[in-house]
Amino acid sequence: MRISVFGCGYLGAVHAACMTRLGHEVVGIDVLPEQVAALERGEAPFFEPGLPDLLLEGKASGRLTFSTDPAAAAEATVHFLCVGTPQKRGENAADLTYVRAALEALLPLLKAGDVVVGKSTVPVGTAEELAERIREVQPDAELIWNPEFLREGFAVKDTLHPDRLVYGFAESPAAREAVAKLDEVYAVALGEGTPKIEADLATAQLVKVAANSFLATKISFINAMAELCEATGADVTLLADAIGHDARIGRKFLNAGVGFGGGCLPKDIRAFMARAGELGVDQALTFLREVDSINMRRRVRMVDLAREVSGGSIVGRQVAVLGAAFKPDSDDVRDSPALSVAAQMQLQGARVTVTDPKAIDNAAKKWPELNFADTVEDAVRDADVVLLLTEWPEYVALDPVELATHVRERRIIDGRNCLDPVAWRAAGWHYRALGRP
Ligand code: UDX
Secondary structure (H helix, E strand, C coil), rough: EEEEEECCCCHHHHHHHHHHHHHHHHEEECCCHHHHHHHCCCCCCCCCCHHHHHHHHHHHHHEEEEEEEHHHHHHCEEEEEEECCCCCCCCCCCCHHHHHHHHHHHHHHHHCCCEEEEEECCCHHHHHHHHHHHHCCCCEEEEEEECCCCCCCHHHHHHCCCCCCEEECCCHHHHHHHHHHHHHHHHHHHHHCCEEEEEEHHHHHHHHHHHHHHHHHHHHHHHHHHHHHHCCCCCHHHHHHHHCCCCCCCCCCCCCCCCCCCCCHHHHHHHHHHHHHHCHHHHHHHHHHHHHHHHHHHHHHHHHHHHHCCCCCCCCCCCEEEEECCCCCCCCCCCCCCHHHHHHHCCCCCEEEECCCCCCHHHHHCCCCEEEECCCHHHHHHCEEECCCCHHHHHHHHCHEEEEEECCCCCCECCCCCCCCCHHCCCCCCCEEEEEE
């Protein structure tokens, strides 16, 4: 199949590279010349395991190109919309500027029989608006809403072997032809038995935000339990293990700590609440306000705990922060709990040094007032307290005996409940965690 992908960020770049791996001929379109130039050289503009190899493979095959010129998409028959829908400045709602602009760039190129496939996370009702616009310009093209569920860090695997494929469309003979074309695009995954759910447009759009709301709720649920554990001396990790054995609950996404961040969960639940308000059903999602508040309270608690551990004040204290990315295996610092805590502590008078295996460049661009170190040793040198805020495997594997030789005071707060308290205490550390005695 000849495919175009509009938007070459985290979602689109991975999607384009993966579609080439599946044997298709792909052109990726993006408005950022630097992004396109890097991808054209076969370089990933962000850290994502497996992506560099796929890009090089795609370039070598001659079936993967990138361009800033939408006209390069003219030969494609299936066009994926993969642009971002960030949170509007000062508002909860999603900003649809890029989705609408991408569609407008694509419209003049659309031929009869073409399929536009929406993958961006949008407020329910957006797809209907885009479908109407397509009908006005090219009535013989179809729109299918096909939300993307990839996780950063596992984006290549999630794209090549998705949990499920959701197709949203308005039933018609032409839509059936479009579905057949999309089936051809996903022939490998469908051949592996990936479940396919056909739905109306509204349901397909809702699936994505409902899934992310559920995940965010699960994390905030266990973080609320962590607050109870802190008040009672209970251990939230044991609690999560014990309730997680109930198959109806499940242990996944019950890791208590400094909470969720990233480019998706926080802004998606806020945009969902905003949309529910517009639809007159805001009460249905009032609980998400609480999910958001519980999540933000964890960051405050982390700063309070650091103050407590430091003897009542963090002013002038040397604080080492391990982790800047919103989660391991990513260089993404969007709404990163780690950086939010680091910045708060700096603002309150601490001297903060942050390290991260991959995200320092992105973090320094966003938070130039923080100090950054390339290595853990440099970050923790003479530290009064160490905060572990992103559970990179190399941090989980740190040797407490060795690390103790670099710090001024052996105090560590495990913001992700990923260290062994026994081993750290045995090495003379004052170990504290969120939701653990
Ligand atoms: C999420 C969804 O998982 C994905 O399906 C969707 O397509 C995009 O949004 P992502 O943002 O890449 O993916 O990260 P995810 O792995 O979901 O983690 C989100 C945040 O939750 C991270 O900050 C992570 O540290 C935090 N988290 C996750 C917890 O605090 N506890 C957990 O148990 C799990």
